[in-house]
């Protein structure tokens with residue numbers, strides 16, 4: 216667990232709630248300003264094909280959007296920076312607009328089969344694709360479908376792993392296909408043997 220995550224999230228209100236409920240608060244002080252992404256975090260991010268992005272609008276309302284793409288489309292640029300391509304979409308630009316008013320974002324990444332989840336906190340900026348073609352090339356991973364209009368670049372403040380309880384293992388269609396491939400092959404083999412005997 217990265218200390219800065221807890222120091223950031225344990226606001227006075229949160230600490231008060233802990234005190235009221237349990238008689239004591241989990242005060243966290245003196246953590247580094249930022250916690251870099253370690254090897255485990257970088258590997259986890261590089262193998263995800265989706266995540267949730269939370270922004271906050273100028274009125275204080277939270278907003279969450281699902282982002283999906285080929286595995287690794289959330290690119291780790293370095294141990295303190297992640298980025299992803301924002302494709303031409305529904306033209307609402309809610310996340311883009313929110314970040315202009317408040318650059319604080321949270322990312323939620325989950326691996327259902329492994330029952331692991333990782334949260335990131337960071338400051339985001341949105342770069343127009345025409346303004347930085349080199350950056351666009353770095354986030355243009357194979358398999359992305361659509362026109363990259365802009366790039367979200369997130370300076371990671373900290374991260375936090377959660378416990379696996381409550382995560383139901385779920386599998387993608389590709390993972391199910393892979394798992395049942397030997398069964399399908401065996402079925403075909405047995406059907407062929409049966410047909411030969413008829």
Ligand SMILES: Cc1cc2nc3c(=O)[nH]c(=O)nc-3n(C[C@H](O)[C@H](O)[C@H](O)COP(=O)(O)O)c2cc1C
Pocket residue numbers: 280281282283284302303304305306307308309310311
């Ligand atoms: C045809 C179409 C396909 C889309 N495909 C994806 C996609 O694969 N992954 C993704 O993250 N957003 C995709 N989007 C974009 C989202 O709809 C949305 O525009 C984007 O996530 C920005 O959302 P926001 O305004 O809530 O920030 C697609 C949009 C359209 C219209």
